[in-house]
């Protein structure tokens with residue numbers, strides 16, 4: 001599989017120790033989607049959804065390796081060649097408007113979901129726990145060289161090892177947990193909540209733009225757009241300091257949801273903070289054969305796609321087009337949830 005990272009083991013490849021639009025400030029006033037902002041849904045949980053219009057976009061990336069090498073100096077060429085699953089770029093039509101949560105699901109929302117639904121998170125139900133950060137943990141001393149300690153029962157959505165409040169994005173949640181949340185909300189409210197498709201997610205991230213990030217193509221601008229592996233995070237993983245996002249984004253671990261500017265659709269944290277599960281199975285060559293209208297991914301597969309990068313992700317892997325994946329049981333301190341809600345028209 002192109003050496004693409006899989007969490008417990010590989011994590012974003014950048015993290016393998018062995019390898020060593022501008023914010024549309026005006027959008028709120030005049031954009032069509034602005035009218036739907038403040039649309040409270042997931043009512044039980046206080047989520048806020050933004051209506052995204054139907055539309056077309058170019059999905060994926062076909063940037064030449066040399067172009068990427070110039071923009072992301074210091075990375076092994078194999079990492080850049082490994083991005084071939086982002087090609088070919090292809091036109092995708094999202095034929096129906098849909099609503100997407102403005103924020104990642106928070107710890108407080110997940111706690112309320114558990115209390116009201118009786119759902120037991122997979123990390124608790126299977127007794128194996130999750131992963132977590134510990135100041136004196138040294139990846140080099142472990143068999144797998146994982147960036148985080150685990151799995152251990154003491155780590156879960158409640159404890160990723162670093163401090164978090166109810167406003168921080170929930171982590172250590174599996175794809176199965178995410179689907180359980182969406183199903184419970186759907187049953188409770190009589191509306192359809194679900195994970196976004198991979199195409200919907202990228203459409204939402206691009207928000208009408210064509211650049212690598214919501215602010216444009218420059219990786220150095222990322223510290224203002226989202227929470228990634230910046231200088232603060234690098235203080236805890238000094239071996240990867242050279243690959244850190246330029247500057248200080250203000251957060252060494254997760255940031256409270258919505259701490260960074262929204263993109264042109266009014267969505268926060270599409271770059272970084274936590275990876276977001278989507279509904280699609282991963283297909284390495286999927287883009288060469290995916291349908292133009294409302295693609296939903298391969299019919300089956302072994303791993304589910306996650307998107308957007310995290311607080312522990314290098315800039316190359318926080319681009320709108322980057323694809324990563326894990327099994328449905330994977331839980332990790334970098335992976336969270338964002339829901340969509342179908343529109344009733």
Ligand SMILES: [Ca+2]
Nearest residue numbers: 227228230251
């Ligand atoms: Ca950061």
Ligand SMILES: [Ca+2]
Nearest residue numbers: 269272274308
């Ligand atoms: Ca995110």
